[in-house]
Amino acid sequence: MKLVIAVVQDKDSSRLSDALVKHNVRATKLASTGGFLKSGNTTFMIGIEDDRVDGVCKLIRDNCRSRKQMMAPMSSMGGNTDSYVPYPVEVEVGGATVFILPIDRFEQF
């Protein structure tokens, strides 16, 4: 048994939740901020058997890994042409930080 603690961007959080449910993995979620990720993020706590740790890591990577995304050009706000981006730009989104911790004991009541 291990405790997997994964910090993922909010935008990937519900997709990861769905994938975990689909694969019968139970997770507790905590709202968090900061860390490797710039915007708001979610911390998943997952208690899992040793031989399923790789599978859980794969689900996290598949649903949350850092990737590049094209961002549509945004129209100028309030006539301030300085902030106007006339062409699509590539931004990095997602990413996950994962800690796998040993457990002495696990109980369910």
Next chain:
Amino acid sequence: MKLVIAVVQDKDSSRLSDALVKHNVRATKLASTGGFLKSGNTTFMIGIEDDRVDGVCKLIRDNCRSRKQMMAPMSSMGGNTDSYVPYPVEVEVGGATVFILPIDRFEQF
């Protein structure tokens, strides 16, 4: 020294808090969702000496364990007779998921 992480239903949270205070156990609480438990839940983090781990587990079990409860019949809402339950039903409430983690070091400043 161990770190006990316990996820319990919100409805049992303040009773567990009181029991921990009464037994002189300090806990940090985090709001959490999902996991084994359906509704909102609370994650307790408790740093505790090895020989008090069993006592803390007992407090968690005594105050949060999964149990059956009779739910009073609810009156029909908005005239929708489909949702009307005319007899008391037994529902399962409570439950706790507990991880006991080893600690390399503990500091208080």
Next chain:
Amino acid sequence: MKLVIAVVQDKDSSRLSDALVKHNVRATKLASTGGFLKSGNTTFMIGIEDDRVDGVCKLIRDNCRSRKQMMAPMSSMGGNTDSYVPYPVEVEVGGATVFILPIDRFEQF
């Protein structure tokens, strides 16, 4: 690699955040309550190389340690002279509870 979990008072939280950023240490923050500290607090989760654990502990101690502070006399509220404190009083503020946990594995995606 270790996982440092530090619970600190909200009033010290942003100063600790700044110190961690300045020293290139990444932290995930979770809102928490209770524990050793009376008021609202913040739980920092920090993944860090073994040889930097002492440095992180020093940052936490330097920015959050329990200390005495003079509190200015408060004027009576609502004419209730019972709550009027006519002289400055010394109160204890701050404090940190720090758990250093072993990590089996650390991944970034």
